[in-house]
Amino acid sequence: MKKLLPLLLALIGTGAGIGAGLFLAPGTGGDDHASGTGAEASAHDAAPPDDGTGAEGHGAPADHGSAVSAGADHGDAAEGHGAETEFVKLNNQFVVPVVADSRVVALVVLAISLEVTAGSAAGVFEEEPKLRDSFLRTLFDHANIGGxxxxxxxxxxxxxxxxxLFEAARNALGARVKNVLITDIARQDN
Incomplete structure (x- = not known):
């Protein structure tokens, strides 16, 4: 009996979870949601009327986010090139000392990724030592001016x-670099 009770409770919990998921799932069946969210769901699901131009949902930030971040930069899109991009995460973090009164008072740790033209990742990794040197020089200069x-x-x-950092990347790798992304940054004071 002691072994049967936990199994029974697990089955009841699983069944209740599945039932709640089915009941609360958006867009199920033709009924409005009985929980009072029918108005919220229908207002959320309502699409703007199609005016025949094919530009639906213009102005909504969610409609443009994925195309801008994963697609071409604005210059290429305006010219009609539509070049695809990919992201390259540099292998190691950058550690930058912050110096005051001739002693290290803090360390700043950064993780950097690059947005580059499609097919450029292998070339970035081949030239990573040159790129890291350029980034470190830039980061040290930034630290020395109080950045x-x-x-x-x-x-x-x-x-x-x-x-x-973008200028340093362009100098090291050329026009294949489209953007520099700081994916992590932290400062630890001594």
Whole structure:
């Protein structure tokens, strides 16, 4: 009996979970949801009327997110090239010392990825030592001008850092680099 009770409770719990999932699943059957979310679901599911231009949902941020992040940059799309891109995560993090009064007062650790033209990943890895050297020089310069002091994650400061890293990547790898992404950043004070 002691072994049967946990099994019975597990089956009841599983059945209740499946039943709740079926009951609360969006777009099931022709009935409105009995839980009072029918109005919310129908307002959410309602699509804007099609005006025949094929531009449905224009202006909605969710409609444009995946195309911008995974597709071509704006310049290529405007020219009609439509080049695909891929992401390359650099193998190791970058560790940057923050120096004040001739001593290291903090360490900043960054993980960087690159958005490059499709098929360029192998070339990026072949030239990674040159790229890492260029990035480290840029990061050391950024640290030496106080870029990692105070609230270093403010948008203008991060934009400035991305811009100089992008210039360094373009100098090292050429036009195949489309964007530099800082995927992780942390500062540890000593």
């Amino acid at each position: 990692f002091d105070g609230n270093f994650t403010e948008t203008p400061r991060m934009d400035a850092l991305r811009r100089v």
